[in-house]
Amino acid sequence: MSIQGRYFDATSAQAHEASLETMGGPWRLSGPGRELLFDPSQVKISDRLGNIPRRIRFEDGSEFETPDNDAIDALLRERGQVRGTMVHALERRWGIALAALAGVALVTFAFIKYGVPALAGWTARHVPASVDQRIGAQTLDILDNGFMRPSKLSLQQQSRVDNLFRRMTADLQDGHDYRLEFRTGAIGTNAFALPSGIIVISDDMVKLAHNDEELMAVLAHEIGHVRGRHALRQIIQAAGVSAMALVLLGDVSTISSLVAAGPALLQARNSRELEAEADEFSRQWLDANGIARSHFDDIMCRLESQMHSDELPSFLSSHPATSERARCVSESEAPAAAEPQEN
Amino acid sequence: MSEATETVAAAPATRELPIEFRATGGEYFRIWIVNLLLSIITLGIYSAWAKVRRLRYFYGNTSLDGASFEYHGRPIAILKGRIIVVGSYLVYVTAARLWPSIWLQLLLLPVVIFGVPWVVVRARRFQMRMTSWRGLRFNFHGRYGGAMGAFVGWTVLAGLTLFILYPMALWKQVTFLATNTAYGSERFKFHTTVGRFYEFCLIALGISFGAGLILALLLGIVGVAALFSGALPAPGSPPAPPDPAAVLGLMAIVMPFYLAFFLLVNAYYRASFLNASIGGVSVGPHRISSRLKFGPLLGIFFTNLLGIVFTLGLFYPWAKVRMLRYQLANTSLIATGDLGQFVADQEAGPGAVGEEAADFFDIDFGL
Numbered sequence: 001m002s003i004q005g006r007y008f009d010a011t012s013a014q015a016h017e018a019s020l021e022t023m024g025g026p027w028r029l030s031g032p033g034r035e036l037l038f039d040p041s042q043v044k045i046s047d048r049l050g051n052i053p054r055r056i057r058f059e060d061g062s063e064f065e066t067p068d069n070d071a072i073d074a075l076l077r078e079r080g081q082v083r084g085t086m087v088h089a090l091e092r093r094w095g096i097a098l099a100a101l102a103g104v105a106l107v108t109f110a111f112i113k114y115g116v117p118a119l120a121g122w123t124a125r126h127v128p129a130s131v132d133q134r135i136g137a138q139t140l141d142i143l144d145n146g147f148m149r150p151s152k153l154s155l156q157q158q159s160r161v162d163n164l165f166r167r168m169t170a171d172l173q174d175g176h177d178y179r180l181e182f183r184t185g186a187i188g189t190n191a192f193a194l195p196s197g198i199i200v201i202s203d204d205m206v207k208l209a210h211n212d213e214e215l216m217a218v219l220a221h222e223i224g225h226v227r228g229r230h231a232l233r234q235i236i237q238a239a240g241v242s243a244m245a246l247v248l249l250g251d252v253s254t255i256s257s258l259v260a261a262g263p264a265l266l267q268a269r270n271s272r273e274l275e276a277e278a279d280e281f282s283r284q285w286l287d288a289n290g291i292a293r294s295h296f297d298d299i300m301c302r303l304e305s306q307m308h309s310d311e312l313p314s315f316l317s318s319h320p321a322t323s324e325r326a327r328c329v330s331e332s333e334a335p336a337a338a339e340p341q342e343n
Numbered sequence: 344m345s346e347a348t349e350t351v352a353a354a355p356a357t358r359e360l361p362i363e364f365r366a367t368g369g370e371y372f373r374i375w376i377v378n379l380l381l382s383i384i385t386l387g388i389y390s391a392w393a394k395v396r397r398l399r400y401f402y403g404n405t406s407l408d409g410a411s412f413e414y415h416g417r418p419i420a421i422l423k424g425r426i427i428v429v430g431s432y433l434v435y436v437t438a439a440r441l442w443p444s445i446w447l448q449l450l451l452l453p454v455v456i457f458g459v460p461w462v463v464v465r466a467r468r469f470q471m472r473m474t475s476w477r478g479l480r481f482n483f484h485g486r487y488g489g490a491m492g493a494f495v496g497w498t499v500l501a502g503l504t505l506f507i508l509y510p511m512a513l514w515k516q517v518t519f520l521a522t523n524t525a526y527g528s529e530r531f532k533f534h535t536t537v538g539r540f541y542e543f544c545l546i547a548l549g550i551s552f553g554a555g556l557i558l559a560l561l562l563g564i565v566g567v568a569a570l571f572s573g574a575l576p577a578p579g580s581p582p583a584p585p586d587p588a589a590v591l592g593l594m595a596i597v598m599p600f601y602l603a604f605f606l607l608v609n610a611y612y613r614a615s616f617l618n619a620s621i622g623g624v625s626v627g628p629h630r631i632s633s634r635l636k637f638g639p640l641l642g643i644f645f646t647n648l649l650g651i652v653f654t655l656g657l658f659y660p661w662a663k664v665r666m667l668r669y670q671l672a673n674t675s676l677i678a679t680g681d682l683g684q685f686v687a688d689q690e691a692g693p694g695a696v697g698e699e700a701a702d703f704f705d706i707d708f709g710l
Contacts, residue, residue: 006410008478013527014683015410015477046413049396050370052403053411063478065410087396090377097373100380101657107383 001075005053005066007031020056020064022075029064045081048073048088112241117273120236124229129196132232133177136196139231140181143200151182153203158182161206165199165219168285176226180219182206189306191218193225195232208306209299216289217282217296224281230274355628355680364671366404368661374400375660391422405671407476408682415480416473460490471524479687484530485523493519510540517620526626527685534630535623543615550611554604558597565596606648610641621674628679635673643669 007018007029018031026037042059054072056064066072073085090096151158162180169178176197189204199222209215225231283293378393395418402412439447464485471483497512514537521533614635622633643665650658 008410010478011687012683013477013479013685046399049399049403050374051365052400055413061478065478087377087381091374094373097376100376103380104376104383107380 001071003064003066003068003071003075005064005068007036007064008062010061010063018064020066040079045072045076048085050088050091116237116240117233119240120233123236124232127232129175132196132229135232135235136194136198139194140198140200143187144183147186148183148200149185151184151203153182153206157206161201161215164212164216168216168219169223172223172227174227178223178226189303191222193222193231195229195235197226199223199226208302211295213286213291213295214299216291217286217299220282220285221278221296223285224278225274227281228274228277230278233274234271357677357679359632360408360676360678360682362671362674362676363406364404364668365406366401366664366667368664371400371664372657372660388422391418391425394418394421401667402474407676408678410477413475414473415475416469420469456495460487460494463490463494467520467524476526477683477685479527479685482525482688483523484525485519489519489523510544511537513544514540517623521620521624525688528688529627529685532625533623534625535619539619539623543612543619547608547612547615551604551608554608558600558604561600562597606644607641610644611637613637614640617670627685629682630677631674632677633674635670639669 001022003020003022005018005020007016008014009016016031016034018029021028021030022040027040027043029036029038038058044057046055046057048054048069051067051069053065053067054069056066056072058064076082076085090100161182165178165180172178178197178199181198181200182203183200184203187200187202189202189208191199191201191205193199199219201218201222205218206215209218279296282296286293286296374396378389378396382388382390382393395414395416398414398416402414405412435447435451464483464487467485468483471481474481493512493516497508497515501507501509501512514535517535517540518533521531524531614637617635618633621631624631647658647662647665651662
């Protein structure tokens with residue numbers, strides 16, 4: 001076989017037009033005015049990659065460069081060296097590329113859906129309580145400086161709700177340092193749990209509740225978040241998903257930082273599962289304390305109808321759709337709400 | 344054989360040699376996705392092999408005067424570098440968790456100060472030694488002391504002078520990297536004056552400042568509009584927190600502008616930086632010309648961003664190829680005389696920088 005290419009002698013950048021004969025015995029490299037012989041057992045042939053030129057490196061560091069990929073592939077087959085073309089065999093075909101794409105998508109999806117939450121859950125359980133407390137206190141500070149104002153509820157009102165909360169958490173004995181904080185401001189009608197057992201409830205949320213049972217349903221939901229260490233898990237999950245995006249998109253420099261924000265959307269789905277977990281805790285707590293589950297549904301539905309104006313599509317929402325989490329009943333059908341609900 | 348190809352000219356002719364780039368997005372997509380999957384299922388270990396394939400693909404598809412570049416890096420060297428970097432990061436994070444104290448961060452400072460020059464020299468040397476063209480390797484002769492001055496000393500000075508000396512520091516760093524690089528036995532020379540670095544840094548600053556001003560004006564207009572529509576409380580009325588919906592709306596209007604300005608400044612800075620640094624290099628009698636324009640570069644940045652966002656990242660291989668194609672199409676070599684006259688570094692010898700010399704410290708830190 002004769003392969004056309006160029007020879008570089010490793011001492012200068014001079015290019016020498018040459019052809020390589022690989023028929024039996026030593027390989028013969030011939031060009032105008034020169035002929036060289038090489039021992040075929042001592043040459044290194046570069047792996048196939050797209051259509052980049054192939055290089056045959058000889059013992060003395062000199063090399064032969066040729067664009068004739070097919071001839072080199074035939075030569076490798078002749079020598080029984082298939083290793084150098086294996087990855088190329090995969091990279092060559094669109095069908096395999098699309099299968100690889102499906103594989104990457106599947107692994108990515110599985111990792112976000114199961115891997116990241118599991119890792120975050122494990123990490124959250126092993127993070128010392130002192131770290132938890134520091135994050136909780138810092139978050140409260142940030143919220144207080146930017147979004148929240150001190151509560152305008154009367155002290156009697158505050159201490160009544162606080163007593164309710166203390167009774168609820170007194171016998172939990174789960175190692176969390178529960179504390180209820182009253183706030184108002186840009187948080188709207190809301191209640192949320194921070195790491196280390198700090199639960200913030202807004203004035204509007206207290207006012208939204210028609211009775212203590214409803215208030216307890218909301219508080220039990222937040223206690224469910226604390227017990228599952230959901231706040232910490234979400235922080236860890238967000239970091240995990242962003243890190244994965246960076247791994248997948250390697251070195252896009254400017255763009256990667258922007259794309260890394262994208263998985264935050266996928267993150268919303270995980271947080272819906274955490275909400276469902278907290279809902280379940282609230283319902284079980286109500287059951288255990290002989291309070292009808294309907295109280296939970298009532299306040300959730302009222303909350304939903306109040307926020308109806310700024311509805312987001314379900315996949316973007318961080319909370320499950322109310323139809324998924326509570327059975328809402330219009331006011332005219334009110335008597336039905338009193339019936340015990342089993343689901 | 345060499346006598347036949349050497350043309351003896353009375354006066355060396357000057358001609359412009361373009362850099363040809365033959366990579367295509369579709370081909371690179373297939374290479375990228377297959378190697379990505381292999382990297383994932385080997386828990387990241389294969390990523391070192393994937394990096395070698397990526398670089399070989401781009402180097403091999405880049406050619407000058409009919410000969411392509413070649414990347415010689417070995418995956419094991421890259422894997423070692425990655426293990427060291429990830430390992431030290433994990434050690435630091437674990438230490439920070441176990442002993443959360445300010446002393447740990449203070450301890451990190453000397454590690455960074457003394458480590459950065461070492462990593463810069465190592466990474467650059469690996470990168471250059473693993474690159475060849477026409478059978479001759481590139482090399483990097485930079486020393487630890489020089490890197491310390493350029494990358495730590497001048498950075499500290501730039502910080503102390505409120506960044507007035509920043510372009511100077513940048514120029515020192517580029518000069519250090521360029522003049523210590525060699526092709527065969529021929530050292531690179533660097534001709535760009537520090538004045539040009541000041542020029543483009545000041546213009547970039549001006550663009551940022553102007554963009555900031557427009558952004559502030561815009562925020563003002565949107566704010567006033569919000570005030571009249573009642574979304575925000577009027578001044579003088581008791582301070583109430585703004586409506587979250589109004590804040591979100593405000594951000595939705597301002598964010599695209601912020602993004603556009605960010606890309607604009609980036610495109611200008613990148614084009615001018617490459618023109619000033621790569622375009623200032625000469626090798627022997629030949630010099631490199633770099634004429635990137637920030638308008639087309641901005642267009643590529645913008646369409647690449649859109650493509651990547653709307654395909655959830657799948658456009659990445661095409662984005663990468665488009666970016667490189669534009670950059671290389673506007674880079675060329677103004678050659679005077681024969682390019683074959685470069686010779687191997689006699690001191691190092693052809694073998695010394697080859698695969699045989701790969702020692703334990705042959706580590707790639709260019710992640």
